[in-house]
Amino acid sequence: MAIHVKNNIRWVGQRDWEVRDFHGTEYKTLQGSSYNSYLIREAKNVLIDTVDKKFSRDFIVNLEQEIDLNTIDYIIINHAEEDHAGALSELMARIPNTPIYCTANAIDSINGHHHHPEWHFITVKTGDTLDIGNGKQLIFVETPMLHWPDSMMTYMTQDAVLFSNDAFGQHYCDEHLFNDEVDQTELYEQCIRYYANILTPFSRLVTPKINEILGFNLPVSMIATSHGIVWRDNPTQIVEKYLEWANDYQEDRITIFYDSMSSNTRMMADAIAQGIHDTDPAVAVKIYNISRHDKNEILTQIFRSKGVLVGSSTMNNVMMPKIAGMLEELTGLRFRNKRASAFGSFGWTGGAVDRIQTRLMDAGFDISLSLKAKWRPDGDALADCREHGRKIAREWALHPLTTPTIPVTINDKPTTGATETQSQSMICNVCQWVYDPALGEPLQNVAPGTAWSDVPDSFLCPGCALGKSVFDPM
DSSP states (O other): OOEEEETTEEEOOEEESSOOEETTTTEEOTTOEEEOOEEEESSSEEEEOOOOGGGHHHHHHHHHHHSOGGGOOEEEOSOOSHHHHTTHHHHHHHSTTOOEEEOHHHHHHHHHHHOOTTSOEEEOOTTOEEEEETTEEEEEEEOTTSSSTTOEEEEETTTTEEEEETTTOOSOOOSOOBGGGSOHHHHHHHHHHHIIIIIGGGHHHHHHHHHHHHTTOOOOSEEEESSSOEEOSSTTHHHHHHHHHHTTOOOSEEEEEEEOSSSHHHHHHHHHHHHHHHHOTTSEEEEEETTTSOHHHHHHHHHHOSEEEEEEOOBTTBOOHHHHHHHHHHHHHTOOSOEEEEEEEESSOOHHHHHHHHHHHHTTOEEOOOEEEESSOOHHHHHHHHHHHHHHHHHTOSSOOOOOOOOOEETTEESSSSOOOTTOOEEETTTOOEEOTTTOBGGGTBOTTOOGGGSOTTOOOTTTOOOGGGEEEO
């Protein structure tokens, strides 16, 4: 089904509700995606891009309902990747002599995918124009490495529509086509996820290329992307976001991710996060287990963060494999203006933390001291983790910090903070299990009504098996 975009422009693309992986399995498309193709019917008929190869037949059937294929005068390929030009072979089998306008690099890519050097290619470069009649022209703008060498954008005069290729898009599928019709929170999340995971390595190219396009002083009434929605309501809002994201973007947040064999490194992560919060309650802290969470969400959070802490158990004197893979991705994404630190537990040897620290340095992060804990962290080790978190919070602070009063326990009684009473509940700062004096702990022969000060020193937390020293007043 075609959708009217503006004047004589119609969307003839394909929605893909089911797709969950892009670039192999490297990008999780949790909201599906769309492959946006546009048909322009002026004095000349122009098709801009096609759809993913798996929808080739559907694309041709739908396109034939809109136009006699033999009346298509020009095909514009802004990008030769299979999700843009995948249906080209099926289309050119019907109209083999139709000229294809693309960059010089795109010819190599198209032939590499489709193996038809006999097709009628016309090479364009920045500033070249194509007259499509009725006083309108298409203006081509090369955008190499945003995000392939062959990429370009196409601008349509009078209608003031920028066909922006991958830039300003998102892997987001919705029955509605325009940005003002969809959930704005979902849209923003998918936009920043798309930028963080795909365009971050090319941030140094984004700003000069946008400024080059703005330098043409062309009005923009719409930005028609290759994936996701079309920007028609205040379309330049996404351009402003790209300029912001490209400028070594960071928020006042810290991301912690780890992998752990026996939950020991998880315990360290929790304690470090508590220490950060103790010192800087305003900072947003997110913790992720790399084996349990969506990798692209973690990368998006790192993109948003001022710093990242990476933790791993030591296995065979090296880091856990999923941590190693994530560090390779961080190196490729080339994040800038971010801090980093390594941590982890070990048994007889502790090589993982040192390797992580080295890889973070190789990836361009500003490195802070690392932290190791031997075996399962006890109360003292977890106190060290919380102190490490406090140091990180102070070192990475983006605003002046007041010195908080940290509860310190002596003989299980707090010297600062809340004063314990007979009915004071206590919470384990590792696993969040709560001791309620009214209930006691029958499995350890602690009778109901027993105040925390009267609980035996041999008491162990039922949740994590640690002693009384890890408990704080609720």
